Amino acid sequence: MSATTEVQKLFMTETEELLLDMEDALLSLESDTENIELINQLFRAMHTIKGAAGIFNYNAIVDFTHPIETTIDRVRKNELKINSTLIALLLKCKDHTWALVNASVAEDELDLTSLMIQSQNILAEFNLSEPISPALPSCPQPFETQPISPERIDERYTDSGHWLISLDFKVDALRNGLDPLNFIRYLQQLGQVLEVICLSNRLPAFEVCDFESCFLSYRIVFSGDCSKEQIEAVFEFAQDDCDILILPSQKISESFQNLIDELNPSENQRLGEILLTIGAITERELTKSLNLQSGHIPECASKKLGEVLIANQLVDQPVVEQALKKQTQAREQAQTIRVDSNRLGQLINLVGELVTASAAMRVMVDKYHLLDANDQVSSVEHLVQEIRENALQLRMVQIGETFSRFRRVVRDVSNELGKQIELTIQGGESELDKIVVEKINDPLTHLVRNALDHGIELPEQRISKGKSPTGHLMLNAYHDSGHIVIEVTDDGAGLDPERIRRKAESLGVIEANQVLSHAEILRLAFEPGLSTKEKASNLSGRGVGMDVVKRNIEALRGSVELDSELGKGTKVTITLPLTLAIIDGFMVGAANENYVIPLNMVEECVELNQGEWHEQQKNYISLRGELMPFIRLTSFFNISQTNQHKRESLVVVRFGRSKAGIVVDKLFGEQQTVIKPLGKMFQHLKGLSGATILGTGDIALILDIQGLITEVSIGAKKHHHVAMIDD
């Protein structure tokens, strides 16, 4: 085994991405077998991997991917139909390719040899799969035009590029004062009319012919040093009375492709714009096609612009393909730069330092009343805040990618268990920190597998319960007050509270006579050792219980809630902070200590009057009629009160659905806060999630609001005393 080089690492990551794309495409193809773009994606993946593997001399990969690429190419050429067998086989190929890549990079000869034998077996399956079906006829042309072939004319006029102009006049053209002959005369002035073909097959018999109507169509081979736009201008007045097509010859078509090649389209240029820029289509053609696309003709609606253009013979297929390729390239170039995540981490650390430094500067300015410097410091502060936001944004990724990986899991598991399961993904565009995404993957996988394995029943069971045979699993994500909420919902069997209770009692987690609410019983599912299913399967219950899920999520300063109704389904809600690095904080003080509350959790601040506090055992407060638990920070952290006669304030915080009050001595206000994790020794501390360094060099502790709320609720339940305040 040799150490993996940088280039090999790059090869691995790129291959992984390509294979994931391929998997996505395959899964989408299951429902959309005609989508040529997806097939192209498959082809690209295999082709690129083959090419890259060739550079590294990974012959095992090349030998395996080459026949697959050929097969996909046959699909592209309509020689082979995509069906579920082929998709299943290609999924297998995708997995096998990844295994080959790993073995090749690791130079594990033993592994590679056995994999190569497998390769042969898998490839053999291709030959057994269905024979080549005859090529499908191409889709019919929506316009009734005579078949015209630029190629045929190309054979005769090989010397230069030329245009094939097709004019189909409408019946009233002559009556409206048009004379097609005039157009041809005009074309003669513009360039060289090489050939005119007059089609008279629509002409009625002489005796009954209304000669004032037009029945003739023209095909003109034209060569001239002018653009499509200029040619179109010749027929400008005829547009209402004539169907005009201006087709490039092979040669011009090629020159279009070259032009596209040389083009440097900006990132968001649309296909139509690219084609317009090089003159492959005219503005009128584009408008017309876009109208068709959005219009009411069913065969043209819902098609892509490229397809509409090709179907109406406005542009050649190779030109569109070239333009699309360029567009994709431009997008890829514009959209992604590969950056080592460590570098991003460094950048964010530096930004954190910058935030601290700028806070220190503010302290100095305030301390020495440097009014002159005030403006400058303010603008620096403002910039620092923007840099901070941008830097954090760099690490934000959409959760959709993580979600869509579960499509494969759902597919495989439902096949394996004989269940029918449909996966719905919502809110895939919600963004969160890449580090959080990576860490949430395992717990999420566990929850999804749980839902698939224990939650959703077999089709027969579902029918007997009066549900539809197809089970539904939904992954949903959305933002809520500085957090991202991820929901895993299934409409399966739900959790049986009785069983959880029995198990918990047998394990000694709860007392036999303990009174518990429904929610509290469900919460027991997160206790260690409570896997409700008696027999474990290979899917879930691999020793990783719900308790591990909970622990993993709490390590991310998140929380997990369970809601379930027996027979109806289960919903697991995960709430996570968007980022782990820097937050907007709200600083408060209690007994000379500083504490930071994440600003997006703060609902409001209320002044408390010392005089209204008498009892020691009050745990609930009624604020404008709303009852909420509260704590006094000083008593929570057992800090001795030095000054008894001071004004106190109540900070109302919200986390998800619960609210709580925190009583503090002082309010300092907003503060950009760089979160520094607490050392290992302090990580078990309740109510604290980290610390931050203030501009003065002092340290402020960051309150773990969610932990506090839980603590407070539990504490408050034991003593039902309510304090009233009026404000």
Added chain:
Amino acid sequence: MPIDITTNDLSVRVSLSEELTIYSVIEFRDALISHLKPSVDISVNLSQVTEVDTAGLQWLLALKAWSMAQSVEFCHHSKAIVDALELSGLSGTFDDTIVLASEARS
């Protein structure tokens, strides 16, 4: 009258003059219809035609199409006719007669 038709038992001689355009084609058709019988030879003299448009071309093409089974001869093409046929790429369709016309002129 821009259309002049002289008939006998076996043949119809048509002579067109001035315009063979959208303004005259219907009139020309109506004048000729009654003479279009099987087993007559028709000859159309085009020497006096000074202007042709697409409607006129259609007239010529339709008459030619009718004549597929019959014998219709177009003769003495005027310059306007030759130009229009050439423009439309129809010279070939009336090929033999054009040669005749040019011979007649020379």
